[in-house]
Amino acid sequence: MAKHWLWAAASLTLSLTATSAQAAPDLNAANARLTALLDKNYPVLDALYRDLHQNPELGMQEVRTAGILAQHLRKAGFTVTEKVGGTGVVGVLKNGDGPTILVRADMDALPMEEKTGLPYASKARATYEGKDVPVMHACGHDTHVAYLIGVAQALAAMRDSWSGTVVLIGQPAEETLKGARAMLDDGLLTRFPRPDFGFAAHVTNLPVGSVAIKAGASSAASDSYSIIFHGRGGHGSMPAATIDPIPIAARFVTDVQTVISREKDPAAFGVLTIGAINAGSAPNIIPDSAEVKANLRSHTPEVRELLKTGTARAAKAAAMMGKAPEPTITYLGGTGALVNDESMAAAGAAALKPVFGNGLLFAPASVPPMSASEDFSEFVDAGVPSLFFGIGGYDPKTLADLKAKGQPVPTNHSPFFAPQAEPAIRGAVSAIVLSIIGGVRPAAK
Numbered sequence: 001m002a003k004h005w006l007w008a009a010a011s012l013t014l015s016l017t018a019t020s021a022q023a024a025p026d027l028n029a030a031n032a033r034l035t036a037l038l039d040k041n042y043p044v045l046d047a048l049y050r051d052l053h054q055n056p057e058l059g060m061q062e063v064r065t066a067g068i069l070a071q072h073l074r075k076a077g078f079t080v081t082e083k084v085g086g087t088g089v090v091g092v093l094k095n096g097d098g099p100t101i102l103v104r105a106d107m108d109a110l111p112m113e114e115k116t117g118l119p120y121a122s123k124a125r126a127t128y129e130g131k132d133v134p135v136m137h138a139c140g141h142d143t144h145v146a147y148l149i150g151v152a153q154a155l156a157a158m159r160d161s162w163s164g165t166v167v168l169i170g171q172p173a174e175e176t177l178k179g180a181r182a183m184l185d186d187g188l189l190t191r192f193p194r195p196d197f198g199f200a201a202h203v204t205n206l207p208v209g210s211v212a213i214k215a216g217a218s219s220a221a222s223d224s225y226s227i228i229f230h231g232r233g234g235h236g237s238m239p240a241a242t243i244d245p246i247p248i249a250a251r252f253v254t255d256v257q258t259v260i261s262r263e264k265d266p267a268a269f270g271v272l273t274i275g276a277i278n279a280g281s282a283p284n285i286i287p288d289s290a291e292v293k294a295n296l297r298s299h300t301p302e303v304r305e306l307l308k309t310g311t312a313r314a315a316k317a318a319a320m321m322g323k324a325p326e327p328t329i330t331y332l333g334g335t336g337a338l339v340n341d342e343s344m345a346a347a348g349a350a351a352l353k354p355v356f357g358n359g360l361l362f363a364p365a366s367v368p369p370m371s372a373s374e375d376f377s378e379f380v381d382a383g384v385p386s387l388f389f390g391i392g393g394y395d396p397k398t399l400a401d402l403k404a405k406g407q408p409v410p411t412n413h414s415p416f417f418a419p420q421a422e423p424a425i426r427g428a429v430s431a432i433v434l435s436i437i438g439g440v441r442p443a444a445k
Ligand SMILES: [Zn+2]
Pocket: 001, 139, 175, 412, 413
């Protein structure tokens, strides 16, 4: 995950003038109590994290992970429902009158080999798209499952400090951008108390102690398409008797970039990547068809639509140029940009600033969001205004050493991504629990 705004936030001089007008509650007493509670509970969370790290599961295969999560939520006093949207878990705790609050953690790992050298590194393997692959928690979702359990334990133990209902969810398949949609389609908002607003957190390679808040758009929309160009196969020596889909696909791959360079406003963010092209088998055979897979990234609905229609038009034009029938265009899935509720971002920054001090990094809506995507946007787009935190997971000394050596810091999805679990898990629990206790919520409309 590229973290454009996160790094921009790190270098911003913190400016909370927009939020200082709001009366932020004093969370110091709650923080002292939460810190003591985490001191007591953390060893359990750490063991859990290591176990999950060593036993990662791919999206929609998170059976073991979901079982562990469900067991811990029940132990904390939550009413738990499993298998929501596949392997999703929902835990509900009612605590008197007040708003219904969603807290989400994603559970899935990635099909890649771990190279961190950690003593508890993963050696797990699984089947991914029909192939046997290594599996690694390279995006830190193991720390997320641990923080969700930490949030459950803290909210249950500190019931006298907040009131309302919390709906904690363990979401499957974030990496394929399918899990949030699957939980919504399985009745998340109708079978359970309907959340008024929500929170989530993601571990990053920011320095430990950091809690990053981005007002407004925080991640990009991502949409993937398969485009099959249909030709008529034949002998390589007799192209006139065929419709060759290979030059059609090749023309499309270069032409489609003019949607970015000539049609899109140069000031607006948009990326179009052809990540796969497959056709043919031998030098002397003209194949029947060629398949191209495209991924489109945008920050606004306007650019999202422009990239979608422009890609389809370029594909049809390339086919027409080659005297071929219309290509078959199939939507493979995606998600919209994640937009943080601006009033929650401001209220969250104001409430958490006294607790996290200079670790609280606030990026206003005017700072561009990151180019990576996050399907937490599905809940926001379904009517749950939310605040998504970026949590620091890297030791500042490690970061300084890497910088001195001119080496890059491992990002999420790197085989070397190894955040420090304790500050990441405790930071996420603190940011979310203190936001709930502190009454961080959307402005009344
Ligand atoms: Zn990821």
